[in-house]
Amino acid sequence: MQDTYYNPDDLNKFGAIKDFQPDLAKKFFDWYGDVFKAGALTQREKALIALAVAHAVQCPYCIDAYTVDSIEKGADEAQMMEAVHVSAAIRGGATLVHGVQMMNKAKEILM
Amino acid sequence: MNIPDTSAKGSLKSRNHQLSDSFLQLKVLNGGDTDKVRFPEFSERMKQAGLWPLKPVALEIFQMNLGKMCNQTCRHCHVDAGPDRKEIMSRQTMDRCLEILATHPVSTVDLTGGAPEMNPHFRWLVEQLSGLGKKIIVRCNLTIILANKKYHDLPDFFARHGVEVVSSLPFYQASRTDSQRGKGVFETSIKALQLLNQAGYGQEHSGLTLNLVYNPAGAFLPAAQPSLEAEFKHQLSNQYGIVFNRLYTITNMPISRFLDYLLESGNYEAYMQKLVTAFNPIAAKGVMCRNTLSIGWDGYLYDCDFNQMLQLGVESTAPQHINEFNPEFLLLRSIVLNQHCYGCTAGAGSSCGGETA
Numbered sequence: 001m002q003d004t005y006y007n008p009d010d011l012n013k014f015g016a017i018k019d020f021q022p023d024l025a026k027k028f029f030d031w032y033g034d035v036f037k038a039g040a041l042t043q044r045e046k047a048l049i050a051l052a053v054a055h056a057v058q059c060p061y062c063i064d065a066y067t068v069d070s071i072e073k074g075a076d077e078a079q080m081m082e083a084v085h086v087s088a089a090i091r092g093g094a095t096l097v098h099g100v101q102m103m104n105k106a107k108e109i110l111m
Numbered sequence: 112m113n114i115p116d117t118s119a120k121g122s123l124k125s126r127n128h129q130l131s132d133s134f135l136q137l138k139v140l141n142g143g144d145t146d147k148v149r150f151p152e153f154s155e156r157m158k159q160a161g162l163w164p165l166k167p168v169a170l171e172i173f174q175m176n177l178g179k180m181c182n183q184t185c186r187h188c189h190v191d192a193g194p195d196r197k198e199i200m201s202r203q204t205m206d207r208c209l210e211i212l213a214t215h216p217v218s219t220v221d222l223t224g225g226a227p228e229m230n231p232h233f234r235w236l237v238e239q240l241s242g243l244g245k246k247i248i249v250r251c252n253l254t255i256i257l258a259n260k261k262y263h264d265l266p267d268f269f270a271r272h273g274v275e276v277v278s279s280l281p282f283y284q285a286s287r288t289d290s291q292r293g294k295g296v297f298e299t300s301i302k303a304l305q306l307l308n309q310a311g312y313g314q315e316h317s318g319l320t321l322n323l324v325y326n327p328a329g330a331f332l333p334a335a336q337p338s339l340e341a342e343f344k345h346q347l348s349n350q351y352g353i354v355f356n357r358l359y360t361i362t363n364m365p366i367s368r369f370l371d372y373l374l375e376s377g378n379y380e381a382y383m384q385k386l387v388t389a390f391n392p393i394a395a396k397g398v399m400c401r402n403t404l405s406i407g408w409d410g411y412l413y414d415c416d417f418n419q420m421l422q423l424g425v426e427s428t429a430p431q432h433i434n435e436f437n438p439e440f441l442l443l444r445s446i447v448l449n450q451h452c453y454g455c456t457a458g459a460g461s462s463c464g465g466e467t468a
Contacts, residue, residue: 043335
């Protein structure tokens, strides 16, 4: 067993997931590649969405990968931080909107 | 944002930095330092791609490096140019080049440096080349136009001779441009671009071409050229009213001052790995060394400006100096390759004219 759960070098070994299940890995990587091609959204917009989601799912590999990708695609520092704020706002909002459920239940049982 | 004044650092040579020795640069690139990862040999990758030995296809671009003297000291400079560098092309070497160009059908002469305009024979050379009817490209760093009163009329001079201007602008924001090229460079570059626009450059139907160069301001690769070009056009037009023709995306070569930056910042191995992983056989097929000959300030011949800075002359069986120029023999040579060549073959490829794939 390794000393830590995360190792930065493992990001470069992502493709090795095919070793245990090649067919599904191929389907995943083909689809993944298509997702990030320019389409209705630009590649820079997709990189910034991925960066925001990476923070929401708190994946350190994805944060590294999509920080680099966002910069390569021409995003600036302010745009990247705004993307992180969008992620944080949705996470915060998702918690707070459940407050309405809490209020509903509280009102239901309180005199 | 705190922008470092990189120009204060000076060239590697002025600092007696060990990387000012091209032999040591090649040693690092070839894994000679025991603590560095050894990457697959570039020539092996070219063999696998069916591109070894790599041969020229034609001589279309005659690229003259007029010297290492420059008014800037950019952090990524592969020439290690700067105000302290005194190596510049002599009138005698230019004369020899002009003799060749008068009889050889090469279509394009690409003038680079340093800041080529700082060579005292620059204007004379452009006038002679113009008289020969060659397409002339000048790699102008923009700030030179405003560096001294004697350069203020350069946009009009370029326009009179129909010179194509190619200029570096790493980003459409000051912070990234200045972090690579020196404090205040962005602001001066914008003024210079406006002067070039006033002289007709980049304007529709003017016939005066202004192309910009995007170099990543750090240890990362450029995005696709068309999307960055669209973004640059949108931003520069909206914010500063600037127009230009094409944006060339050029990958930073892991040599000279950029190699120093990579090693100092701890990015060397990850950057090289990125270049190696992104090797693209289609980009490799279109590399610029196949149709370009690079002439050093002292008249020696190279396959490209990067090889020139690494002092990797053309293959020893080919003519070595402009005084021995022989186009038939030069076309028979094999192009000299080394590990830095991964910089030209990564992703969509990179050349003095942008993407190659």
